[in-house]
Amino acid sequence: MKRTTMALAAFVAGTGLALAEDIAPGDVQFDGYEVQASLTGATGNPEEGRKVVTSKSMGNCIACHAAEDYADQQFGGEVGPPLDGVADRWTEAELRGIVANAKIAFDGTVMPAFYKVDGYTRLGDAFTGKAWPADKPVTPLLSAQQIEDAVAYLMTLHE
Amino acid sequence: MRQQLLTGIAAFALAFGTGAALADEEAELVINGEIEIVTKTAAPAHLDGALEEIMSGWRFRSDETQAMQADDFDNPAMLMVEDAMVAWETAAGTEGKSCMDCHGAPEDMAGVKPTYPKWNEAAGELRTIQMQVNDCRVNRMGAEAEKVDSTAALAMEALLSSVSRGMPMNVAIDGPVADAWQQGHDMYYTRYGQLELSCANCHEQNYGNMIRADHLSQGQVNGFPTYRLGDAKLIGAQTRFKGCIRDTRAETFDPGAPEFIALELYVASRGNGLSVEGPAVRN
Numbered sequence: 001m002k003r004t005t006m007a008l009a010a011f012v013a014g015t016g017l018a019l020a021e022d023i024a025p026g027d028v029q030f031d032g033y034e035v036q037a038s039l040t041g042a043t044g045n046p047e048e049g050r051k052v053v054t055s056k057s058m059g060n061c062i063a064c065h066a067a068e069d070y071a072d073q074q075f076g077g078e079v080g081p082p083l084d085g086v087a088d089r090w091t092e093a094e095l096r097g098i099v100a101n102a103k104i105a106f107d108g109t110v111m112p113a114f115y116k117v118d119g120y121t122r123l124g125d126a127f128t129g130k131a132w133p134a135d136k137p138v139t140p141l142l143s144a145q146q147i148e149d150a151v152a153y154l155m156t157l158h159e
Numbered sequence: 160m161r162q163q164l165l166t167g168i169a170a171f172a173l174a175f176g177t178g179a180a181l182a183d184e185e186a187e188l189v190i191n192g193e194i195e196i197v198t199k200t201a202a203p204a205h206l207d208g209a210l211e212e213i214m215s216g217w218r219f220r221s222d223e224t225q226a227m228q229a230d231d232f233d234n235p236a237m238l239m240v241e242d243a244m245v246a247w248e249t250a251a252g253t254e255g256k257s258c259m260d261c262h263g264a265p266e267d268m269a270g271v272k273p274t275y276p277k278w279n280e281a282a283g284e285l286r287t288i289q290m291q292v293n294d295c296r297v298n299r300m301g302a303e304a305e306k307v308d309s310t311a312a313l314a315m316e317a318l319l320s321s322v323s324r325g326m327p328m329n330v331a332i333d334g335p336v337a338d339a340w341q342q343g344h345d346m347y348y349t350r351y352g353q354l355e356l357s358c359a360n361c362h363e364q365n366y367g368n369m370i371r372a373d374h375l376s377q378g379q380v381n382g383f384p385t386y387r388l389g390d391a392k393l394i395g396a397q398t399r400f401k402g403c404i405r406d407t408r409a410e411t412f413d414p415g416a417p418e419f420i421a422l423e424l425y426v427a428s429r430g431n432g433l434s435v436e437g438p439a440v441r442n
Contacts, residue, residue: 056371060371062371063370063371064370074372075369075371075372076371077368077369077370077371078365078368078369078370079365079368079369079370079375110356110360110361110364110365112353112354112355112356113355120352120353120355120409121349121350121351121352121355121409122351122352122404122409122410122411123352123353123408123409123410124352124353124405124407124408124409124410124411125410126408127405127406127408128405129401129404129405129409129410129411130410131410132410141353141354
């Protein structure tokens with residue numbers, strides 16, 4: 001029963017109606033490195049967020065970060081700190097800011113900015129090695145919904 | 160807020176410190192029980208402030224992969240070297256000459272590979288060893304140039320590398336190549352693609368760390384061309400660069416492009432002092 005409600009919520013959030021209210025990458029309000037407002041206007045779905053964090057085709061956070069919670073998925077990376085306990089170390093607004101654009105929180109970080117569409121050198125079309133088509137609007141690495149889902153998931157990672 | 164930022168950085172330092180433990184840090188490479196390979200040594204002076212020690216990619220591979228390189232009978236790339244030995248003594252092109260007619264035995268070319276990429280005074284250009292081989296083919300043998308990183312070009316490069324194994328990499332970085340070297344240097348620190356990652360982000364800041372299932376090395380080229388077990392074939396340095404840049408979600412350069420010739424010179428110079436070990440075995 002509970003599961004159905006969750007799935008429904010995810011479905012509703014994914015509809016065009018919700019998308020129309022998304023804050024575009026260029027319009028995100030950073031307060032220092034924090035972002036107070038949800039990019040979709042709603043709270044994300046932590047179960048979906050777990051997928052965003054661990055899937056190569058989405059956030060691929062797992063390439064750089066390990067965490068106990070997804071130790072079942074092998075080979076969490078060591079380039080970034082383990083994500084265990086991030087919910088104790090950071091507020092939701094801080095986590096949203098870090099995931100949307102970690103360059104603001106961490107000067108010179110290797111962590112990619114996931115909700116940004118400009119300022120790139122030789123932007124490619126995903127992993128094809130070809131240039132991003134000049135006539136196609138640039139899409140961020142993650143959608144507003146995926147960022148909110150990832151943030152909701154990170155908020156469950158207590159020590 | 161500041162407090163939390165610091166915590167984040169401390170956690171990062173901790174993760175880095177533990178992750179940097181190298182599984183095979185103390186292993187040494189001796190090929191065929193006789194060729195001693197320097198796989199770790201002091202960094203060249205131009206890397207002051209960037210790296211203190213330079214290490215071959217061999218150090219970062221599994222025991223099994225490491226062992227394959229210690230004996231030519233276990234190194235699959237030596238089959239390609241044998242192909243190239245046949246090509247070496249076979250006449251090709253309109254002049255009816257082979258490499259051997261001008262250069263003697265392949266062993267007589269020992270000491271050549273460590274100096275490439277290198278400036279060619281007569282042509283007024285920086286050349287990789289593949290470009291130099293092509294110059295001989297076209298202008299002295301009347302044969303066709305081989306495509307960059309093609310099977311034949313890589314096999315010949317592997318042969319020329321194999322006879323120099325154990326000799327220290329020693330490419331020149333000043334004089335007429337200074338501009339190209341600087342260009343390569345700047346590329347090495349450029350954050351390419353949508354992931355905004357530079358060579359240095361992975362191979363200077365994070366060598367020794369795992370990036371998902373890959374153990375990051377320093378991205379040295381002293382082992383090139385390398386035999387990649389996953390692809391079951393020889394891979395050229397510039398093809399490897401292409402793959403690494405593509406993985407940053409960037410528009411890459413193609414092997415043979417002037418940018419990659421400059422980058423090959425620069426990356427080779429970061430390995431000055433490591434032994435030539437190609438053809439190396441990598442996963």
